[in-house]
Amino acid sequence: MASDQTRSAILAAAERLYADRGFGDVTLRDIVAEANVNLAAVNYHFGSKDELIAELFVTRSIQTNRERLNELKAAEEKGGGRASIEDIMRALVGPTLRGCLGPDREGSTAARFMIRASIESVPPIRRIKNREVDHLRKFAAAMRRAMPGRDDAELYWGLHFALAMAHHTIREKERLLRLSEGKCDLDDVRAIIDRVVTVSVMALTMNDVPSKPALRPVVVHGRLTRQDL
Amino acid sequence: MASDQTRSAILAAAERLYADRGFGDVTLRDIVAEANVNLAAVNYHFGSKDELIAELFVTRSIQTNRERLNELKAAEEKGGGRASIEDIMRALVGPTLRGCLGPDREGSTAARFMIRASIESVPPIRRIKNREVDHLRKFAAAMRRAMPGRDDAELYWGLHFALAMAHHTIREKERLLRLSEGKCDLDDVRAIIDRVVTVSVMALTMNDVPSKPALRPVVVHGRLTRQDL
DNA sequence: GATAGTTTCATACAAATGTTTGAAAAGCAA
DNA sequence: TTGCTTTTCAAACATTTGTATGAAACTATC
Known part of the structure; x- marks a missing residue:
């Protein structure tokens, strides 16, 4: 059928234009011309x-989510049914960072599209993002298995911060590059993932905090003290 | 002059509408009606x-930036010219989090407006945000004084992650609330600031890493090992 | 090769929206 | 008041935009 051809052409053109110029600047007429x-x-x-x-976004989201879950499953099998918290964090932020960062950015329209989607937040995408919670729950469950007895809120905060660092790095990579005058290497994706994972695990294994009183900083005089889990 | 009255009425109405319904949904006709x-x-x-x-956004940005710098200066005076890294982080994320979070959110139109600005990212605001780098440099400088000898890139990553956690918490507070089924208390701003500051300082004081090889995770088998600064 | 279903096309529609205009009104100094 | 500037107002403008229409072209099945 020639119809699928048209469909695909539209999808490809739209993704390319949105990736390059953002959602606000691209009209249907631009897309059909392209x-x-x-x-x-x-x-x-x-x-x-x-x-x-919406179709563009769900397609790419499904890809990322599948990658994440595959990594998670692999980590769980490696650990005999229970993945380490580090591997879980890596499965969570790795696929996204690998997909959106790196020097070969120019080749990947999909990556640039997802970055746009992360920055601009247009209504049809926002609606879909709300369903992402279900996906994240699987990671929360894995984390709970990896750190039994840990307070649930702590788990969620750790998950939240991990996503924060990953997404913010994608969103603001230009600014970080400019702020650091190139000293932060945004092309070494492997190192960035390691960095995010390390900090995330640190945040999660921080100090065991009694449930009621607010978490108190364990840093005194710029010096770090901590107790193991 | 009655002219200032009209001006102010427009500013107030616009901020209220944008805060409530977002930039995409509010037209000039909505604003003038309000x-x-x-x-x-x-x-x-x-x-x-x-x-x-733009005028709405710069007004609020200037306020936040001033608060930040005031806190920074206070911290530096307290420390005899050199603020602790913890206090610097607190000055960086405190004002924003205090302004945008907390149970009295309903009262503060300004806060809700800034949250919108953080989520939707409309062109006139994006243009202004680019100038924010100069402001952040002041914090980078303070951090360099607090941690002399530390690799610059590490400093910037720490600054970057601190902002990541703060902004992502503001942007995604609804999702975190839903994901955690209310277990994460988004009203206890004090505790949230402590948490962000703690993790930020941890990330900054992590392990001293030789400049060339990529930062390697210091976590082994879900267990945390670290060397002091 | 006729027929039914699918896809393409040029064109029109309708609504929304930021902006401009030119005159009326208000404010203010002399 | 008079004359000037500033501000307000209703109305119109000029585009842009997504969407709908109805005929034409195409495809496949019998």
């Missing part, structure tokens, strides 16, 4: 502009 | 819609 198809084709094949954007 | 002024008044007083948004 794809060499008729204006009406978008509504015919996707129903609406928002549904086109 | 402010009870004429449609043309916006262009007369601000030149354009984008300049109105």
